Amino acid sequence: MQKTSMPLRERNRLDTWALIHNAASLMACEQGMAKTTVEAIADAAGISKRTFFNYFPTKEDAIMGLQQPTLSEETLAAFRMESSEDLFGRTVRLMLTVIRSMFPAESRSDRRKILKAKYPELSKRIFDHLRDSEELVEAVLLERYPDPAQELALPGSLPGKDSALALLMMAGTVIRFAFSKDSGAATNEQSTAIDEAIEIFREAIKATL
Structure with a gap:
């Protein structure tokens, strides 16, 4: 069975999510929690704070790569x-x-x-x-x-x-x-x-x- 391709909008959303998470987790590993602020994560990912909060409610979620559980x-x-x-x-x-x-x-x-x-x-x-x-x-x-x-x-x-x-x-x-x-x-x-x-x-x- 041929897989249904992911809509471009959803793919872009996941790419941005991954970009923020990668920046946050790498920063926490290398610089520690205290220096891994929302502002620093946003700067490293090349996004605004507003965009950050569109994807993650806390810096901890971004660092750990967590999202709200869902039930489809x-x-x-x-x-x-x-x-x-x-x-x-x-x-x-x-x-x-x-x-x-x-x-x-x-x-x-x-x-x-x-x-x-x-x-x-x-x-x-x-x-x-x-x-x-x-x-x-x-x-x-x-x-x-x-x-x-x-x-x-x-x-x-x-x-x-x-x-x-x-x-x-x-x-x-x-x-x-x-x-x-x-x-x-x-x-x-x-x-x-x-x-x-x-x-x-x-x-x-x-x-x-």
């Missing part, structure tokens, strides 16, 4: 579609897809790893975005409960909202477990860490019931 209609449709995989596995994969949307292909994972080790405080922005990712997935799980005053769900859903929230927490735990085994699984679609983690948790749950 295509991803939603895949989650809602009947498949051979159970809701547990589908929820883990849904959350993983949302998390991966935080890291565009142009994001420099090599520098991010160095910067996280050198400046642990940068991890806070990752955690902030991870929380936003969980909220997106939570909204999807809870959409089957149309009446806020009731615990009754539409057919084919978990028996109550608390069960849906428990599933959300389990999915997050599975992903953290997978990332502890393979830190690159966050961005590497070829990694088997998520598949292996899902199976480990399935077996662990079965063995303790």
Whole structure:
């Protein structure tokens, strides 16, 4: 199947995003956080401060190569579609897809790893975005409960909202477990860490019931 070419406007947006991120991450690696200001990043990238804030809300996001997590209609449709995989596995994969949307292909994972080790405080922005990712997935799980005053769900859903929230927490735990085994699984679609983690948790749950 022939791939659909990316619209020129989107390609230009990604190129500018990558330009700013590259300048910010390189500056932070070479000069440190204190000297890596929004003004300095903008100058290095050859853009205005206004343009910087059109792409990144903070200098930390620019340095780490992060963007706000998103949930596409295509991803939603895949989650809602009947498949051979159970809701547990589908929820883990849904959350993983949302998390991966935080890291565009142009994001420099090599520098991010160095910067996280050198400046642990940068991890806070990752955690902030991870929380936003969980909220997106939570909204999807809870959409089957149309009446806020009731615990009754539409057919084919978990028996109550608390069960849906428990599933959300389990999915997050599975992903953290997978990332502890393979830190690159966050961005590497070829990694088997998520598949292996899902199976480990399935077996662990079965063995303790």
